[in-house]
Amino acid sequence: MSYETILTETDGAVTIITINRPKALNALSSVVLAELIEAFAAYQADDSQLCAILTGSGDKAFAAGADIKEMSDKAAADFYLEDFFGDWTSKIVKTTRKPWIAAVNGFALGGGCELAMMADFIIASDNAKFGQPEIKLGVAPGMGGSQRLTRAIGKSKSMEMCLTGRMMGAEEAERSNLVAKVVPHDDLIAEAKKTAATIAGMPPMATIANKEMVNSAFEMTLDQGLIVERRIFQILTASEDKKEGMEAFIEKREGNWKGR
Ligand code: CAA
Numbered sequence: 001m002s003y004e005t006i007l008t009e010t011d012g013a014v015t016i017i018t019i020n021r022p023k024a025l026n027a028l029s030s031v032v033l034a035e036l037i038e039a040f041a042a043y044q045a046d047d048s049q050l051c052a053i054l055t056g057s058g059d060k061a062f063a064a065g066a067d068i069k070e071m072s073d074k075a076a077a078d079f080y081l082e083d084f085f086g087d088w089t090s091k092i093v094k095t096t097r098k099p100w101i102a103a104v105n106g107f108a109l110g111g112g113c114e115l116a117m118m119a120d121f122i123i124a125s126d127n128a129k130f131g132q133p134e135i136k137l138g139v140a141p142g143m144g145g146s147q148r149l150t151r152a153i154g155k156s157k158s159m160e161m162c163l164t165g166r167m168m169g170a171e172e173a174e175r176s177n178l179v180a181k182v183v184p185h186d187d188l189i190a191e192a193k194k195t196a197a198t199i200a201g202m203p204p205m206a207t208i209a210n211k212e213m214v215n216s217a218f219e220m221t222l223d224q225g226l227i228v229e230r231r232i233f234q235i236l237t238a239s240e241d242k243k244e245g246m247e248a249f250i251e252k253r254e255g256n257w258k259g260r
Contacts (some may be wrong), residue, residue, distance in 0.1 A: 022058035050200035065110030114143035
């Protein structure tokens with residue numbers, strides 16, 4: 001499949017999706033969104049692919065936000081009637097049940113920061129910069145920033161970031177729990193691939209189940225989340241991979257996963 005604004009490749013069971021508009025700092029135009037929807041759907045549908053990485057091309061940006069040039073002349077009625085930004089959550093986050101990692105290689109601003117936070121977790125290069133600068137454009141986050149950033153780093157820091165529009169560097173982002181780990185810039189893709197390959201080596205149904213459980217912690221009360229966790233755990237105990245995983249442990253060998 002060839003695209004205009006993104007690149008896709010596979011490395012074993014790992015899919016790598018790269019936003020490829022380096023001259024525009026990988027700004028998220030409607031074409032990027034449409035192509036990412038297709039690429040994530042293709043990843044989700046391909047049983048040979050077990051973990052994905054999303055990154056940006058070039059050394060400067062993961063994505064510097066929604067495409068300001070595309071939005072500048074658009075009328076409010078169009079934003080509302082198109083449910084602008086609605087597809088990111090409904091067609092990428094909700095439909096991608098398999099895991100994916102954001103490998104943030106530079107600016108992740110506005111929609112870029114919000115897209116990174118849609119991933120299951122973020123690995124950042126030491127030159128990464130995160131921010132929600134929409135206030136400087138007279139608007140506010142529209143792809144989840146006010147919600148996901150606040151859940152990730154807490155009210156005080158999130159409020160300060162949104163109200164000042166300042167950028168947060170990689171070290172502060174790790175300290176604030178926005179990212180899982182920071183690695184030297186040149187090692188970013190190798191490290192992301194290593195982590196993705198580890199995940200891809202896990203029993204695939206258990207991977208989806210673990211993702212669903214952790215996500216439910218953001219969407220439910222503790223009591224509801226604990227019930228979801230227990231029920232999914234109980235369902236997994238009926239899987240062939242549970243039998244294989246426990247036998248493999250006892251026999252001191254690697255598991256041979258069926259994915260069911
Ligand atoms: N949309 C469209 N084009 C963008 C862009 C964006 N979000 N960010 C950068 N670009 C373009 C620039 O216009 C420039 O294009 P030209 O060469 O044609 O002039 C090119 O990318 C390089 O950018 P700069 O020359 O500005 O590069 P810099 O190194 O001087 O600055 C930057 C880098 C600080 C990231 C700066 O580009 C910047 O502030 N970008 C905008 C960041 C922003 O406000 N993002 C939020 C967008 S709104 C949003 O995302 C809404 C939402 O909640 C979903």
